[in-house]
Amino acid sequence: MSKLLLDYGSGGKASQRLIKDIFVKYFSNPYLDKLDDAAFLQEIKPPLAMSTDSYTVDPIIFPGGDIGSLAVHGTVNDVAMLGAKPKFLSCAFILEEGLELDLLETIVKSMAEAAKKAEVFLVTGDTKVVPKGAVDKIFINTTGIGEVLVEPAPAGSRARPGDVVIVSGTIGDHGLTILSKRQGISFETEIKSDSAPLNLLIEKLVKNIPEVHVLRDPTRGGLATTLNEIAGQSQVGIFIEEDSIPIREEVKGGCSFLGLDPLYLANEGKLILILPQKYQEQALEILKADTLGQDATVIGEVKEEYAGKVVLKTGLGGNRLLDMLEGEQLPRIC
Amino acid sequence: MSKLLLDYGSGGKASQRLIKDIFVKYFSNPYLDKLDDAAFLQEIKPPLAMSTDSYTVDPIIFPGGDIGSLAVHGTVNDVAMLGAKPKFLSCAFILEEGLELDLLETIVKSMAEAAKKAEVFLVTGDTKVVPKGAVDKIFINTTGIGEVLVEPAPAGSRARPGDVVIVSGTIGDHGLTILSKRQGISFETEIKSDSAPLNLLIEKLVKNIPEVHVLRDPTRGGLATTLNEIAGQSQVGIFIEEDSIPIREEVKGGCSFLGLDPLYLANEGKLILILPQKYQEQALEILKADTLGQDATVIGEVKEEYAGKVVLKTGLGGNRLLDMLEGEQLPRIC
DSSP states (O other): OOBOOGGGGSSSHHHHHHIIIIIIHHHOOTTGGGOOSSEEETTSSSOEEEEEEEEOOSSSEETTEEHHHHHHHHHHHHHHTTTEEEEEEEEEEEEETTOBHHHHHHHHHHHHHHHHHHTOEEEEEEEEEEOTTSBSSEEEEEEEEEEEOSSSOOOTTOOOTTEEEEEOSOSSHHHHHHHHHHTTOOOSSOOOOOOOOOHHHHHHHHHHOTTOOEEEOOOTTHHHHHHHHHHHHHTOEEEEEGGGSOOOHHHHHHHHHHTOOGGGSOOSSOOEEEEEGGGHHHHHHHHHTSGGGTTOEEEEEEESSSTTOEEEEOTTSOEEEOOOOSOOSOOOOO | OOBOOGGGGSSSHHHHHHIIIIIIHHHOOTTGGGOOSSEEETTSSSOEEEEEEEEOOSSSEETTEEHHHHHHHHHHHHHHTTTEEEEEEEEEEEEETTOBHHHHHHHHHHHHHHHHHHTOEEEEEEEEEEOTTSBSSEEEEEEEEEEEOSSSOOOTTOOOTTEEEEEOSOSSHHHHHHHHHHTTOOOSSOOOOOOOOOHHHHHHHHHHOTTOOEEEOOOTTHHHHHHHHHHHHHTOEEEEEGGGSOOOHHHHHHHHHHTOOGGGSOOSSOOEEEEEGGGHHHHHHHHHTSGGGTTOEEEEEEESSSTTOEEEEOTTSOEEEOOOOSOOSOOOOO
16 A cells, blocks of 8 residues: 655655645646646635645744744745735644743744734634644644736746746745754854745736736745746746856855755745746846845746756756656655 | 643633633734634625634544545534635645555545535645654645625624524534544444534525524534633623533433533534524524434523523523533544
């Protein structure tokens, strides 16, 4: 009898199979089947975006954030990726018997501050306490809804040949922070998570440029996995220039020390923006005017050839397919 | 330093303190502060109800249902309790490494069937796989949104002197089923969970009787706890006739064997309905016409005296306050 492996939660190929073979098989409906970061509920007017995520990050508190702020940012960002303005979040806690109440209060306070900063309300909640050993300290689910600001909404299936691919800032910060913290490694320059709410920046983007085709946040599986998903959903080729991808020197150093590829590391405050080339300068201007987008860079373009694939032009002038990993054995990154 | 006790998740007094002292303290806003089963989002037109619950029930599969169908019914019911028509659910799985995939498929299939029966769509999801030992097999969060069918929406704060209190059927079935299954006790007559979707029945009720004041499902903490919450929110006295409360003979027997009070046991397919006395017959007629409400009974009335309290008129003719428990040491009932 087959058993669930950690790889199934990696965001990579194994995750995709699990989703397709079990969840989509039984749950299939027009809303779910799009498999975007959020569901687009066009029946309600104005149409709503809805997204859910459970947060199981280990450690609970890390440089640049904690499970509480991450639970707000992550879901706010997923709702926003549909070109929507997140408005309401639910939050559900699963807590382990014996948890320090001070620690819980720290996390809750951090969630409240994150919600205020992102301009969303936490409107309903649930608390379960399970016996010691039935859960590791604290898991949080947040589900968000927001009003879609533009139609057609940006979607993973809307990348078109001729579009440019922009990333809003440096890649790999969150993933490397969690990994190094968990392994007890410290670097000379402290690396911290980029966890941040992107919704207000996205609101500026889509209100000024309603023609945005794709918005995605490269979380689990990182930039490489997310670009592969988009290439597959849109059936286009995505061509990326390796040298143009913004990566902090300390992240590059940490990755080479640990043998990791930053392109597969999770980000929690970055977005991938794909839109017609004629809007490139306007988009960069809006992004760079915001702290969260100040390192925004064009990293590639969308073509007809190599449909469904991501092609990386390396610094040495070669081309290679940037595949989706099978899994990555890196659970509890978010 | 104080630590979290199992009691904090019981739905009783300890739960209420945790919610007030930590969650409401930091999250306070007009939507959350009502503390009803679902949040009423009047900003969206038509107004929406939103509710969330994490399901951690142990055992995962029990007579009358499983964690999958329960996760659909529980959230569908919470949304419906606001006089709303649930339409969309998110579902988020936290899975333990090594879980049998066949078991996961069984649960997912059960969820899909429950959603179909309740006429809701599972529109977006999330899957986390955590290392062995970080979670006990499978936890599921569902968050639901629905359109509020009547305004003002039924709410825990709307019980008024002169109202009657109706319960839609027998009490204690779910709680006793889970408990006896967990303790390996079997009774001569099999007891099974009442887990069921109440939304279609509620739709009939509120469309015919928009003047319904309160709708609540007595889940964690049971009938006694839920009535206490309503008495507190509405600042009224709720007077209940012990002999009129419908309880199956086998549940009575099981409870006396195990030393449990059925009034504090969880239900997952029952509703408490509070409305002006003049609608009593019409409400009973609608309820009894439906399989899920065929045992509906008037169990009491709402008065001015004993505001905030629940008074039980016992079979022996005496009156006693039916208090909310401090906790109940019965985690993972839902």
